[in-house]
Amino acid sequence: MSKEIPPFRVNGIISLEDIKKVNLLPPEERLKKGPVVLIECPEMIPCNICVSACPFHAISMDKIIDIPRVDWDKCIGCGVCVSLCPGLSIFVVDLSKEDKALVTVPHEFLPAPKKGDEVTLLGRDGKPLGTGKVVKVWERNKTYIVTVETPKELAFEVKAIWVKK
Amino acid sequence: MPSSKKIDRRIWEHPILEFKRGKEVRFYFEGEEMKGYEGESIAVALYASGIDIFSWTEDNRPRGAFCMIGKCSSCFMVVNGIPNVRTCREPVRDGLRIERQRGLPDIPRVTRDEEGLESKTLETDFLVIGAGPAGLSAALKAAEYGLDVILVEDHFRLGGQLVKQTHKFFGSKDLFGGLRGFQIAEELSKKVSSNPKIKVFLETLAYGVFKDLTIGLASKKGHYKVKAKNILFSTGAYENYLAFPGNDLPGVMGAGGAQTLMNEYGIRPGDKVLTIGAGNVGLIVSYQLLQAGAKVKAIVEAMPQIGGWVVHAAKVRRYGIPIYTRHTIKEVWGNNRVEGATIVQVDEKWQPVPGTEKDIDCDLVIISVGLTPDTKLLAQTGAKMKWIPELGGLVALRTKYMETTVPGVFVAGDAKGIEEATTAIVEGKIAALTAVLRVLGHVDKAVEERRQLVQYLEQYRQSPLLSRSRRGIEKATIES
Numbered sequence: 008m009s010k011e012i013p014p015f016r017v018n019g020i021i022s023l024e025d026i027k028k029v030n031l032l033p034p035e036e037r038l039k040k041g042p043v044v045l046i047e048c049p050e051m052i053p054c055n056i057c058v059s060a061c062p063f064h065a066i067s068m069d070k071i072i073d074i075p076r077v078d079w080d081k082c083i084g085c086g087v088c089v090s091l092c093p094g095l096s097i098f099v100v101d102l103s104k105e106d107k108a109l110v111t112v113p114h115e116f117l118p119a120p121k122k123g124d125e126v127t128l129l130g131r132d133g134k135p136l137g138t139g140k141v142v143k144v145w146e147r148n149k150t151y152i153v154t155v156e157t158p159k160e161l162a163f164e165v166k167a168i169w170v171k172k
Numbered sequence: 173m174p175s176s177k178k179i180d181r182r183i184w185e186h187p188i189l190e191f192k193r194g195k196e197v198r199f200y201f202e203g204e205e206m207k208g209y210e211g212e213s214i215a216v217a218l219y220a221s222g223i224d225i226f227s228w229t230e231d232n233r234p235r236g237a238f239c240m241i242g243k244c245s246s247c248f249m250v251v252n253g254i255p256n257v258r259t260c261r262e263p264v265r266d267g268l269r270i271e272r273q274r275g276l277p278d279i280p281r282v283t284r285d286e287e288g289l290e291s292k293t294l295e296t297d298f299l300v301i302g303a304g305p306a307g308l309s310a311a312l313k314a315a316e317y318g319l320d321v322i323l324v325e326d327h328f329r330l331g332g333q334l335v336k337q338t339h340k341f342f343g344s345k346d347l348f349g350g351l352r353g354f355q356i357a358e359e360l361s362k363k364v365s366s367n368p369k370i371k372v373f374l375e376t377l378a379y380g381v382f383k384d385l386t387i388g389l390a391s392k393k394g395h396y397k398v399k400a401k402n403i404l405f406s407t408g409a410y411e412n413y414l415a416f417p418g419n420d421l422p423g424v425m426g427a428g429g430a431q432t433l434m435n436e437y438g439i440r441p442g443d444k445v446l447t448i449g450a451g452n453v454g455l456i457v458s459y460q461l462l463q464a465g466a467k468v469k470a471i472v473e474a475m476p477q478i479g480g481w482v483v484h485a486a487k488v489r490r491y492g493i494p495i496y497t498r499h500t501i502k503e504v505w506g507n508n509r510v511e512g513a514t515i516v517q518v519d520e521k522w523q524p525v526p527g528t529e530k531d532i533d534c535d536l537v538i539i540s541v542g543l544t545p546d547t548k549l550l551a552q553t554g555a556k557m558k559w560i561p562e563l564g565g566l567v568a569l570r571t572k573y574m575e576t577t578v579p580g581v582f583v584a585g586d587a588k589g590i591e592e593a594t595t596a597i598v599e600g601k602i603a604a605l606t607a608v609l610r611v612l613g614h615v616d617k618a619v620e621e622r623r624q625l626v627q628y629l630e631q632y633r634q635s636p637l638l639s640r641s642r643r644g645i646e647k648a649t650i651e652s
């Protein structure tokens with residue numbers, strides 16, 4: 008194994024820098040236009056589920072071990088790939104609103120989140136970042152795809168939610 | 173001994189799984205009446221009712237169950253007078269009388285009643301031993317080309333390790349990627365059970381290899397000798413153990429054992445968990461423990477980095493589970509069950525760094541420090557074996573078509589070296605196609621299909637993060 012170990016392989020936290028390095032951070036211009044996919048999958052996993060998942064052919068790979076590549080203009084931020092990614096590593100961010108951001112995350116815990124719930128927002132290291140209101144929930148094969156309102160500055164930080172029992 | 177009354181560790185609500193329990197059954201554990209459900213094993217029913225101690229050593233150390241898949245021996249008990257019954261694989265039934273053992277048991281007075289048992293010699297084109305993803309897909313592929321198949325499985329259900337995988341699998345859609353492991357198992361099992369070319373023997377152990385590669389099978393129904401033109405060993409793997417003070421205390425369990433309890437049977441293995449090993453298994457099982465309602469206190473990893481895919485690590489970090497790399501377990505303690513553990517940092521030479529000890533409040537310690545291919549039976553065929561650490565230990569040399577040095581003897585899946593389910597499925601098919609060619613002679617379609625599968629595997633293994641297993645595969649592969 009090479010000497011240089013990327014920090015994410017030590018602490019399990021994929022940073023925005025890591026995502027930028029593999030060209031998965033949506034461009035500024037695209038972010039303003041509306042919801043768009045944020046894929047946090049920086050390793051060469053033998054997996055191409057996101058490629059076959061996207062109804063708009065926005066994600067591509069040449070080989071199954073490639074890191075996904077996104078065509079930012081084709082992605083409409085629908086979240087279908089969020090529901091199918093085995094790594095639970097795909098999110099959708101929407102920065103087009105004036106005063107808040109919308110973040111979509113996968114969720115596989117009980118109780119099931121419902122529209123209108125105030126839920127705890129969790130960061131990459133599990134730290135609570137405050138609360139947010141659930142504005143949309145749908146389910147596919149037992150994964151809930153949950154969209155929450157967050158302050159704009161947290162758009163790239165919220166990675167999970169926790170529903171109070 | 174703490175009273176076992178009223179404890180029920182069964183999970184009734186789960187985000188992914190629905191546990192359909194069978195009819196309630198009553199049995200006797202050391203004289204006390206207990207309940208279980210059809211579909212549970214004895215060990216599972218006992219654990220669900222709060223029994224942690226499965227036996228004592230000669231010098232009175234309490235011991236718990238470790239693997240829950242019939243591969244270790246820590247669950248051996250006396251059942252209806254018969255000692256050394258693997259209770260994790262023995263279905264619980266009305267009226268059973270169960271006792272624990274202390275040290276080695278006496279030679280039993282009752283052995284089994286031979287009357288009414290079948291004794292048969294069977295012939296087949298393809299004998300498949302082990303019904304995990306490798307064995308199931310091999311059986312289906314061979315049957316598709318018209319071969320007669322016998323599929324033998326020690327457990328009372330098909331699917332191998334897949335039945336307890338609740339997470340979605342990587343891979344590609346055409347090879348079940350994106351489905352949850354248990355869903356893959358369901359799909360394959362359904363096809364196998366309804367295929368008239370495949371004769372399935374459940375609760376049947378392939379126990380020995382005899383003259384002319386005749387395989388001995390034993391089950392409650394009888395004893396069978398199978399003469400097969402081709403044999404596939406898809407026997408899977410068993411979990412590695414780790415040496416530390418207290419490691420035999422009940423509450424120290426294999427990660428796979430804990431996973432079997434919670435995902436196959438819906439029993440919460442513990443409430444406060446310490447995970448040893450941050451490979452994919454440790455990471456995934458930790459996440460699944462959260463889903464089962466447990467608290468995971470920490471994951472420790474002796475290596476300087478996480479062993480599994482970072483996306484699996486990111487998944488547990490988000491819910492606040494810390495991962496301590498360069499840490500190991502120093503000891504566990506507790507009275508009849510784990511009540512806590514001490515972890516410690518290690519230096520470059522794997523030596524504990526004094527003063528870095530941390531106590532963890534936990535009642536379950538799960539060990540996920542790797543698997544070892546189960547090749548005990550395969551080795552009896554005389555196939556040439558080699559110690560290959562990258563693959564988890566002793567494995568059979570084989571061609572890229574999965575044929576060992578003994579013609580007609582194949583290996584696939586974890587038994588050929590530890591990898592994962594997608595590769596197991598593909599290898600099972602490759603072995604089956606080679607068996608097809610041996611039985612039917614040249615078949616264009618089979619040759620072409622096999623070529624594509626071999627190529628798919630090569631691509632699949634190209635990831636730099638899989639370089640270690642790739643190296644292992646290279647060492648184990650011989651010219652065809």
Ligand SMILES: Cc1cc2nc3c(=O)[nH]c(=O)nc-3n(C[C@H](O)[C@H](O)[C@H](O)COP(=O)(O)OP(=O)(O)OC[C@H]3O[C@@H](n4cnc5c(N)ncnc54)[C@H](O)[C@@H]3O)c2cc1C
Nearest residue numbers: 302304305306325326332333378407408585586592593594
């Ligand atoms: C926590 C965890 C997470 C995993 N995640 C993934 C993942 O995301 N993706 C992936 O691809 N893989 C994953 N895997 C790995 C995958 O489950 C295994 O690699 C796969 O199940 C191996 O298949 P197999 O058919 O070789 O063996 P197994 O599934 O182990 O099946 C072997 C079968 O053989 C039977 N058997 C053994 N000996 C005998 C005998 N003598 N007589 C009769 N029957 C016998 C056993 O009872 C067993 O049912 C994971 C594994 C674990 C533990």
Ligand code: SF4
Nearest residue numbers: 061082083085086088
């Ligand atoms: S969010 Fe929808 S459109 Fe965008 S990549 Fe995912 S599936 Fe495709």
Ligand code: SF4
Nearest residue numbers: 048054056057092094
């Ligand atoms: S589906 Fe998820 S895990 Fe698989 S390659 Fe795409 S982003 Fe990565």
Ligand code: FES
Nearest residue numbers: 240244245247260
């Ligand atoms: S053999 Fe039953 S727990 Fe291992």
